[in-house]
Amino acid sequence: MTARGIGLVARQEIRTRLRTGRWKVLLAAWFLGVNGLGLLFRLALEAGENSPRDEPGVPMFGGVLLGVLVLMLLVTPALSGQSVNGDRERGTLATLQVTRLTPAEITLGKLAAAWGTSLVALLLTLPSLLLPVAEGAIGPGRALVVLVVTALLVGVVCAVSQAWSALLARSVTSILMSYVTMFALLVGTPLLFMLAIPITAEEHGPEEGGDVVYTEEHTERIWWLLSPNPVVVLADAAPRLPETEIVIGDRVMRRSPSSDPLGELSRSVRDIREGDGTYENGRNDGPAVWPWGLAFDLALAAGATALTAARLRTPLRQVPRGVRVA
Structure with a gap:
């Protein structure tokens, strides 16, 4: 060749x-x-x-x-x-x-x-x-x-x-x-992901002294179903825009730019991979999805x-x- x-x-x-x-x-x-x-x-x-x-x-x-x-x-x-x-x-x-x-x-x-x-x-x-x-x-x-x-x-x-x-x-x-x-x-990939969510659900019984039963969905187990989606790959691969700092009392919060379709979709997908989400000062540090999808x-x-x-x-x-x- x-x-x-x-x-x-x-x-x-x-x-x-x-x-x-x-x-x-x-x-x-x-x-x-x-x-x-x-x-x-x-x-x-x-x-x-x-x-x-x-x-x-x-x-x-x-x-x-x-x-x-x-x-x-x-x-x-x-x-x-x-x-x-x-x-x-x-x-x-x-x-x-x-x-x-x-x-x-x-x-x-x-x-x-x-x-x-x-x-x-x-x-x-x-x-x-x-x-x-x-x-x-x-x-x-x-x-x-x-x-x-x-x-x-x-x-x-x-x-x-x-x-x-x-x-x-x-x-x-x-x-x-x-x-x-x-x-x-x-x-097909987001549809398959939505159909698979109920399969990951687990019911938790009432805690001591309580009577509330709740269901927890473990999206971190099926996030890979979304990864091949071209829209997900593109949005998650886009570098993050600079964040602005907001001071509330003694705390400093970081705010992502509003109305950023790529950034919002990326944060949503990383939350799905993380499960309950991981935030520090308002910033999502979840693991990236796009390398797996692009691969x-x-x-x-x-x-x-x-x-x-x-x-x-x-x-x-x-x-x-x-x-x-x-």
């Missing part, structure tokens, strides 16, 4: 995608749609500002970023969900397989093209994302971290969609299964890539029914 071979396949894939003029129209519509919605969101935040302490750039950054992540996860399967079986249907995949290119080079080349196209779409969202950075509401370091994590999560979707494309004969079916997988990660997602992408390469090995012992070889 060589970088030259991967580059050849990636360039060929990109040329194929650019042969039609639809990509320019789609990218222009994506740019105007996402940034237009981001601007409207900012205007709504400014109109609803209630206190001088409220900083509209903070909720704008978090809200737009989470929206961009979900939109990217919905759009990306269409970019790579037919990269393999689409070529099979057109009878062009065999042309690559009879060359000296290895299955790994074909796999990684196609993945690089799909991922690169997705990253271009991500770059087009930067005007609305970097406005709070230019205003000073969000630090450049925080913006860089969340953008890198978003790019990695988009790459995971590309790898999984490509694997479905290699496994299934029809592109429509592979794209559908890619969306089912994304639905399982985005919606799971990257392992899923690695397994999907290996599966795609295995499906591209030749000679084929059995050709799926209705599939063209050349």
Whole structure:
């Protein structure tokens, strides 16, 4: 496997995608749609500002970023969900397989093209994302971290969609299964977590001199069900914003910035992992969740890539029914 071979396949894939003029129209519509919605969101935040302490750039950054992540996860399967079986249907995949290119080079080349196209779409969202950075509401370091994590999560979707494309004969079916997988990660993980909470509940009898029976839920036993969720990974990986100190009598309390979607979601998830929560001067020091979730997602992408390469090995012992070889 060589970088030259991967580059050849990636360039060929990109040329194929650019042969039609639809990509320019789609990218222009994506740019105007996402940034237009981001601007409207900012205007709504400014109109609803209630206190001088409220900083509209903070909720704008978090809200737009989470929206961009979900939109990217919905759009990306269409970019790579037919990269393999689409070529099979057109009878062009065999042309690559009879060359000296290895299955790994074909796999990684196609993945690089799909991922690169997705990253271009991500770059087009930067005007609305970097406005709070230019205003000073969000630090450049925080913006860089969340953008890198978003790019990695988009790459995971590309790898999984490509694997479905290699496994299934029809592109429509592979794209559908890619969306089912994304639905399982985005919606299925919190749903499974909610269904598992009653299983962890334990009843405690009345204490001496009392007659109250209460139920305690142990979310620290099932927090890992939420960790692969891309939204959870992104929010928990975002560096914390600086906290302000509030003096109440002899105590000094730390207050997190209000209306920070990423920070609030991160604190909630860490509370779930901690169980009853651990606070010191109002600050949650619970263990992070995102390393486990990101490791799971990257392992899923690695397994999907290996599966795609295995499906591209030749000679084929059995050709799926209705599939063209050349």
